[in-house]
Structure formats: structure tokens, C-alpha cells
Amino acid sequence: MQYQAEHASMAIPSGDHVISLRNRKRMDLTSVKSIERFDQEEFAVLTSQGHLSIKGDELRIVHLDVDKGLLTLEGNVRTFQYDEEEREPNRNFLHKLFG
Numbered sequence: 001m002q003y004q005a006e007h008a009s010m011a012i013p014s015g016d017h018v019i020s021l022r023n024r025k026r027m028d029l030t031s032v033k034s035i036e037r038f039d040q041e042e043f044a045v046l047t048s049q050g051h052l053s054i055k056g057d058e059l060r061i062v063h064l065d066v067d068k069g070l071l072t073l074e075g076n077v078r079t080f081q082y083d084e085e086e087r088e089p090n091r092n093f094l095h096k097l098f099g
Helices: 089-098
Strands: 019-022 026-029 032-038 042-047 050-065 071-081
Touching: 019 042, 019 071, 026 050, 032 071
Parallel strands: none
Antiparallel strands: 019 026, 026 071, 032 042, 042 050, 050 071
């Protein structure tokens, strides 16, 4: 199954992780596995590419389809960042131990 973006020319292959941000007000994400926590200022999302932190103001869920891995947020998006430590736990553990 493909995710159909707003623009017909942007069909996204199933399984790909995509972030679309429009005017820092609306964010669409694919390949979302779960929402770990959220409030109006921060979302912690587990995606197929790792843990993603989204920060802003007045953030809210507009659409969530866990079965399809789709999430749409609205609000004032300030930053979003992947947590690299969560993606490589063994290397970071050894680095902390011997680093």
C-alpha cells in the first residue's frame, strides 16, 4: 500500500519513513510505530528510523492511524530531531563504559 500525499505526484512507497512539514504548522509522518508521550509542547514518536522528538507550541494530533503508521500534527513546530543514542544502544554503551 502507498501513502498518497496531498500532491498526486508524491506517492510514497509503503514502508518508507517520510516527514512533510508545511509552513511549520502541519507535519505529516509515515512509518510511525507508536507515540511514546505527548503534550502541547513535545511529542516523542517511535518511527521505523528511530526515536523522533518534535518540539513546538500548541501541538495536537489531527490524524493518527497506527495500523498504517500515519500521524498528522498541527501547531507551531520549532524543532524535530532523531535520538541517535536510541538507534545504536550497543555502541553508546561501550562508549560510555570505555569512553
